[in-house]
Amino acid sequence: MTPTAIPVKVPFLDLKAQYHSIKLEIDAAISQILESSQFVLGEEVAGFEREFAAYSGAAQGIAVNSGTSALHLAFLAAGIGSGDEVITIPHTFVATVAAIRYTGARAVYVDVDPASFTMDPAKVEAAITPRTKAIAPVHLYGQPVDMDPILEIGRRHKLVVVEDAAQAHGAKYKGRPVGSMGDLACFSFYPGKNLGAYGEGGMVVTGNAEYARTIRMLRDWGQERKYHHVLPGYNYRLEGIQGAILRVKLRYLEKWTEARRSHAARYRALLADTGLGLPAETPGTRHVYHVYAVRTREREALMKRLNEQGIQTGIHYPVPVHLQPAYADSAWGRGSFPHSERAADEVLSLPMFPEMTEEHLQAVSQALHGR
Ligand SMILES: Cc1ncc(COP(=O)(O)O)c(C=O)c1O
Numbered sequence: 001m002t003p004t005a006i007p008v009k010v011p012f013l014d015l016k017a018q019y020h021s022i023k024l025e026i027d028a029a030i031s032q033i034l035e036s037s038q039f040v041l042g043e044e045v046a047g048f049e050r051e052f053a054a055y056s057g058a059a060q061g062i063a064v065n066s067g068t069s070a071l072h073l074a075f076l077a078a079g080i081g082s083g084d085e086v087i088t089i090p091h092t093f094v095a096t097v098a099a100i101r102y103t104g105a106r107a108v109y110v111d112v113d114p115a116s117f118t119m120d121p122a123k124v125e126a127a128i129t130p131r132t133k134a135i136a137p138v139h140l141y142g143q144p145v146d147m148d149p150i151l152e153i154g155r156r157h158k159l160v161v162v163e164d165a166a167q168a169h170g171a172k173y174k175g176r177p178v179g180s181m182g183d184l185a186c187f188s189f190y191p192g193k194n195l196g197a198y199g200e201g202g203m204v205v206t207g208n209a210e211y212a213r214t215i216r217m218l219r220d221w222g223q224e225r226k227y228h229h230v231l232p233g234y235n236y237r238l239e240g241i242q243g244a245i246l247r248v249k250l251r252y253l254e255k256w257t258e259a260r261r262s263h264a265a266r267y268r269a270l271l272a273d274t275g276l277g278l279p280a281e282t283p284g285t286r287h288v289y290h291v292y293a294v295r296t297r298e299r300e301a302l303m304k305r306l307n308e309q310g311i312q313t314g315i316h317y318p319v320p321v322h323l324q325p326a327y328a329d330s331a332w333g334r335g336s337f338p339h340s341e342r343a344a345d346e347v348l349s350l351p352m353f354p355e356m357t358e359e360h361l362q363a364v365s366q367a368l369h370g371r
Contacts, residue, residue, distance in 0.1 A: 056178065056180060062212055095166070145163075167193065263354075
């Protein structure tokens, strides 16, 4: 009797495999914080701020407790508040819009370019009103936004540009790192992100010293010095343990990013004949494939088949923000942003993580081919 091959199961991502590949360094970094007792902010966080800001081509980094907090404080530092409008896209994670709302401002949407899933620069100018204060493009899935025309519109209309780079650590646009182009840029270190903490984390990076000073105060109760509160602030500080872990992991990020890019190239070759819409890499950019989203009109059936074969998938995101009950705005209903709405109906995220093997990639391909 020939033994039957055990089908390869493919998780959506494998944080445990990554931990085991760097366990000794991570455990030492955590122990060091336990010994120093610098549990909140501290030297490791400060070191990580310097290193990650440099990696992102920015002068300063201010670490906070999530990507959402980073966006909230970036908007506040830029002076955005009640009565203001911020232009963004509806095909994003809800946090982009939630952070705009936290300031009292209104999110105004422009549709995405269907090839890149990012802000269509040609639509931005028509969305500007006398109340517009900022533009918040999102480097969705790790694909850099076409920034030059957006930066030019920002300059011409005196608008602040805040990059939502939560999904795009290490991505590049015409050789410039994501994070170095807008007035401010915000990253998330949620565990599943390309650079993930072992808990929550985020950072604002900026070249503007005044914004940096304000954000440093806002994340720590608006204190100029201990118990001298000059701004109504927040408790948004990053934990020392997360800073120490992220510092270790940052040293591996380029290697992990190259692994993601090589898996994406392999998917492109393996899936070329499936009829699926494969992610387009905009020329002149470095896509970092936080999410590998394909397009299909048979999403439910494909998800079911993959799931039955032990292959996990995801949908990023099934409902665009303008159609979410919590963020409804009478200005927009179904049909307002057709490319975003169609993306929400068609995108399917395949497994993507640096530790994927050729076996994993083959198993996904075979399942998608119906074999
Ligand atoms: C595009 C985008 N913006 C903002 C966020 C918020 O980041 P966090 O989950 O760290 O608050 C996320 C992550 O979940 C995201 O994907």
